[in-house]
Amino acid sequence: MAREITYRDALREALREEMDRDERVFLMGEDIGAYGGSYVVTRGFLEQYGRKRVRDTPISELAIVGLANGAAMGGLRPVVELMTINFSLLAMDQIVNHAAKIHYMFNRQISVPVVIRTASGWGQLGATHSQTFEAWYAHVPGLRVVMPATPKDAKGFLKSAIRGQDPVMFIEHSLIYRNRGEVPDGEYLLPLEGAEVRREGTDVTIVSWSRGYYLALGAAEELARDGIEAEVIDMRVLRPLDIDTVVRSVQKTNRLVIVEESWRTLGMGAEIAAAVQEHAFDYLDAPIARVGSVEVPMPYAKNLERLVIPGKDEVVAAVHELLRRDVAVAR
Amino acid sequence: MTTPDGRQTQGLTLGKDELLHLYRQMVQIRRFEERAAEQYAHGKIGGFLHLYIGEEAVAVGAISAKEPQDHVITHYRDHGYAVALGIDPRLLMAELFGRATGIVGGRGGSMHFADAERKFWGGYAIVAGHLPIAVGLALASQYLEQNYVVLCFFGDGATNNGAFHEALNFASLWKLPVLFICENNQYGMGTHVEYASAVPEMARKAAAYDIPAARVDGQDVLVMRDAVKQALDHCRAGHGPFFLEALTYRFRGHSMADPEAYRSKEEVEQRRREDPIIRFRDKLLAEGVTTAEELDQIDTEVDQQMDEAVRFADESPVPDPATLTEGVYAEPVAAR
Numbered sequence: 269m270a271r272e273i274t275y276r277d278a279l280r281e282a283l284r285e286e287m288d289r290d291e292r293v294f295l296m297g298e299d300i301g302a303y304g305g306s307y308v309v310t311r312g313f314l315e316q317y318g319r320k321r322v323r324d325t326p327i328s329e330l331a332i333v334g335l336a337n338g339a340a341m342g343g344l345r346p347v348v349e350l351m352t353i354n355f356s357l358l359a360m361d362q363i364v365n366h367a368a369k370i371h372y373m374f375n376r377q378i379s380v381p382v383v384i385r386t387a388s389g390w391g392q393l394g395a396t397h398s399q400t401f402e403a404w405y406a407h408v409p410g411l412r413v414v415m416p417a418t419p420k421d422a423k424g425f426l427k428s429a430i431r432g433q434d435p436v437m438f439i440e441h442s443l444i445y446r447n448r449g450e451v452p453d454g455e456y457l458l459p460l461e462g463a464e465v466r467r468e469g470t471d472v473t474i475v476s477w478s479r480g481y482y483l484a485l486g487a488a489e490e491l492a493r494d495g496i497e498a499e500v501i502d503m504r505v506l507r508p509l510d511i512d513t514v515v516r517s518v519q520k521t522n523r524l525v526i527v528e529e530s531w532r533t534l535g536m537g538a539e540i541a542a543a544v545q546e547h548a549f550d551y552l553d554a555p556i557a558r559v560g561s562v563e564v565p566m567p568y569a570k571n572l573e574r575l576v577i578p579g580k581d582e583v584v585a586a587v588h589e590l591l592r593r594d595v596a597v598a599r
Numbered sequence: 600m601t602t603p604d605g606r607q608t609q610g611l612t613l614g615k616d617e618l619l620h621l622y623r624q625m626v627q628i629r630r631f632e633e634r635a636a637e638q639y640a641h642g643k644i645g646g647f648l649h650l651y652i653g654e655e656a657v658a659v660g661a662i663s664a665k666e667p668q669d670h671v672i673t674h675y676r677d678h679g680y681a682v683a684l685g686i687d688p689r690l691l692m693a694e695l696f697g698r699a700t701g702i703v704g705g706r707g708g709s710m711h712f713a714d715a716e717r718k719f720w721g722g723y724a725i726v727a728g729h730l731p732i733a734v735g736l737a738l739a740s741q742y743l744e745q746n747y748v749v750l751c752f753f754g755d756g757a758t759n760n761g762a763f764h765e766a767l768n769f770a771s772l773w774k775l776p777v778l779f780i781c782e783n784n785q786y787g788m789g790t791h792v793e794y795a796s797a798v799p800e801m802a803r804k805a806a807a808y809d810i811p812a813a814r815v816d817g818q819d820v821l822v823m824r825d826a827v828k829q830a831l832d833h834c835r836a837g838h839g840p841f842f843l844e845a846l847t848y849r850f851r852g853h854s855m856a857d858p859e860a861y862r863s864k865e866e867v868e869q870r871r872r873e874d875p876i877i878r879f880r881d882k883l884l885a886e887g888v889t890t891a892e893e894l895d896q897i898d899t900e901v902d903q904q905m906d907e908a909v910r911f912a913d914e915s916p917v918p919d920p921a922t923l924t925e926g927v928y929a930e931p932v933a934a935r
Contacts, residue, residue: 320742325769326765326768326769326772328765328768328769330731330765331734331762331766331768331769333731334730334731334732334735334762334765334766335731335732335734336735337731337732337735338733338735338737338738339735339736339738339739340735341732341735342670342735342736342738342739342740342743342745343739343743344738344739344743361725362728362732365725365728366723366728366729366732371928371929372706373707373711374703374706374707374715374721375706375707376926377713377714377715377716378715378720378721409927410927410928412928432930433928433929433930434930461933508932508933
């Protein structure tokens, strides 16, 4: 049995279930209480759970994460909300120099089971509010980085993240909170690992994650009308990165397009491409293609913004280009 | 509880055993650090080595005042607290040597001692980075009704960092049981406080967050102990954080690589005359608590203990290379 719910409601269910299960689970962040959360994920939680467990904080990202690290070390299960991933840069020291290091540096004596929820996204918000930094966090050993695309993953990952022993960067996306999808009835957990093949195909593999997955899927449907069958992989988890699933797909399709919303330079796509050519060099019939943002700070004007972020058309074009190269090589 | 003149002697209300224990711990720290400096010169210790020599009364006085359930977290100049907490010096010296038997298995080194069983959450090497963590530990105490206070040590340099101000605001806002102990040794690495802080009295910074504060003579172990006891009572009673500024001085350079061009030999010499160990020794003798022979005997025992620590470290195995990737995560990772 399954139900169809939104991505936002999936997160709300996960938080509720875990808060009901374990008194040590609490939420803290800017405007998550009385305001209900910048993206309305925690609306009603303050009324239901009270101020002890739903804690509005000052605008103080570094200390929000730092307190969560300490609270986790002290036996609590903090779930932090950083309003957007842009603001997480203010907490970078606590995430990278502390949460990610403490378990290893102190020889496994101390663990930091903290969950940092934050949102990627854009929408005429300008240069400092339209970025996504999953690649920065995925660079760091000691962090787990998840970026679910579907309501099912969002709920199952969040529950596992809260119960786990490691620090987790849980990256949502402001433009998919209203997306609907099936979730299983009753309780379920999903391990924080593994990419998933969501559409099978034979001609090309398109890899993405979070909102990018929907672009990839839309492109695949359009390509199917031209008789091109694309396999679509949702990476789901960016650290640890499941390269084996991508390699298996490329061994079948022999072509790979990676779609990311961020800048391509030193991005997730660069890492995936490098890893795939290490493991599947002989299977590639064309260079690996990357579709990403134009390398500028995000402009405000709507027409310019649209040029920066890739859309479905750019993904379709990239696949056609790749197949043309393929033909050219064959000649 | 303020002792503004900083020279006021406290009555010796402790028993002889306790007084001699404080003396022994201060000598242990001094001798541990002297041995560490020697071994660094011999190439047995690598990286950075920040010595606590001159500041012993702060750690010993403060830690002697805490209850067993209280937590401790500190900055990178962390050897003194570890010794004062009673951690076996052999394990600490082995850590400096980068050996498997070290307190954190050779993973952390000089700046990252920790002992979770003793609720010693470690030395942290990003200046002020551990202050928000200390406040989070205090949040756990309040949330879980654990009745412990977190003793959070840091230097004067940390008070100019944003993390300090964010942490103090949170601690006061949520009335959390954390005792901030600022060791004002006058220098943030090689920069004198007058070039680094618009406010030379660190305790005044606490006022911005409505946190009660006091300045105390950190070179007098009994003054320190007394001040910390009172401050802990305040925190434990649910009144929120307290801020203590301990006036102290570092006799050695910032680290072993420090040529100390930023201060004069005369200044250091003058401060050495206020050596906290000599002051305490003189006081114990003046008050007739003990004899010079008895104190010399303690010195000899500590010397032997530290010889043994060096021997133990030197004979210990290095970490097994096969363990290199163990412990990056607390739970296993399968995906490639």
